[in-house]
Amino acid sequence: MTMFPYDPALIAAVQIAPRTVADVMHAMRAIDAVCVDGDGLKWFNGLYLQVTQAVERRIGAGGFNDPAWLAELDVQFARLYFGALSAALQGTECSGCWRAMFDVRNDTRLARIQLALAGVNAHINHDLPEALVSTCVATGTAPSRGTPQYADYSNLNATLDSLVEEAKRTLQVRLLGDSLPAASQLEDTIAAWGVKAAREKSWATAQVLWQIKGSRELAAGLLDSIDGLTTVVNKALLVPVPQIR
Numbered sequence: 001m002t003m004f005p006y007d008p009a010l011i012a013a014v015q016i017a018p019r020t021v022a023d024v025m026h027a028m029r030a031i032d033a034v035c036v037d038g039d040g041l042k043w044f045n046g047l048y049l050q051v052t053q054a055v056e057r058r059i060g061a062g063g064f065n066d067p068a069w070l071a072e073l074d075v076q077f078a079r080l081y082f083g084a085l086s087a088a089l090q091g092t093e094c095s096g097c098w099r100a101m102f103d104v105r106n107d108t109r110l111a112r113i114q115l116a117l118a119g120v121n122a123h124i125n126h127d128l129p130e131a132l133v134s135t136c137v138a139t140g141t142a143p144s145r146g147t148p149q150y151a152d153y154s155n156l157n158a159t160l161d162s163l164v165e166e167a168k169r170t171l172q173v174r175l176l177g178d179s180l181p182a183a184s185q186l187e188d189t190i191a192a193w194g195v196k197a198a199r200e201k202s203w204a205t206a207q208v209l210w211q212i213k214g215s216r217e218l219a220a221g222l223l224d225s226i227d228g229l230t231t232v233v234n235k236a237l238l239v240p241v242p243q244i245r
Helices: 008-011 019-036 041-062 065-088 097-104 112-139 148-155 157-170 184-189 195-211 216-237
Strands: none
Touching: 008 019, 008 065, 008 148, 019 065, 041 065, 041 097, 041 112, 041 148, 041 157, 065 112, 065 148, 065 157, 097 184, 097 195, 112 184, 112 216, 148 157, 148 195, 157 195, 157 216, 184 216, 195 216
16 A cells, blocks of 8 residues: 555564663654655654653653553554554555554545544553553563552653644644645544544453453454444544635
């Protein structure tokens, strides 16, 4: 699925799985450096980079109970985004929710915020539960409420929500920067999407995955169901806004 001549450079940017938060940001900056404004990937990746920078600053400032756990989550989480992007660009198996976004990243009828939120939706609702389980396995913890790790996870909600709300205001233009109609259904669609509720649901899903992690079949079935629901939401988010006449 080649849409832009620089797609091979995107594949190269995510070829090596990150091991640190610095690695994650290096790959995101490489993606940002080559993407043009008419590529919807630029706007999701840019928002994600802002989020990662905010997390890194708080880790550096000692703002968490278990900074090593949160850093590991950041890395595990980003690997899933990079893996989905690489798979889509190389034409291999990719989850439906990510495919729904990647398939229209060159549709200039869409607004920047639509692509940004579609990426956030796929990443939080589909990828985050899996990343939480992988993080807990790597760190010898469990996705339980009332733990220092859950407190750190929840304390990020305000920061993430602030960045997403700012994106809702600044990215409400088409991919190429053209204005949207003064009133459209898009405002209602994006207003209905919130970070806190999505992340809380992902933690609950991670707890279920943790309980069934001994059964690949059950875990795969649950993730497939989540992918189906998340894909439906993304298709609703990615309906083009009518052109101004």
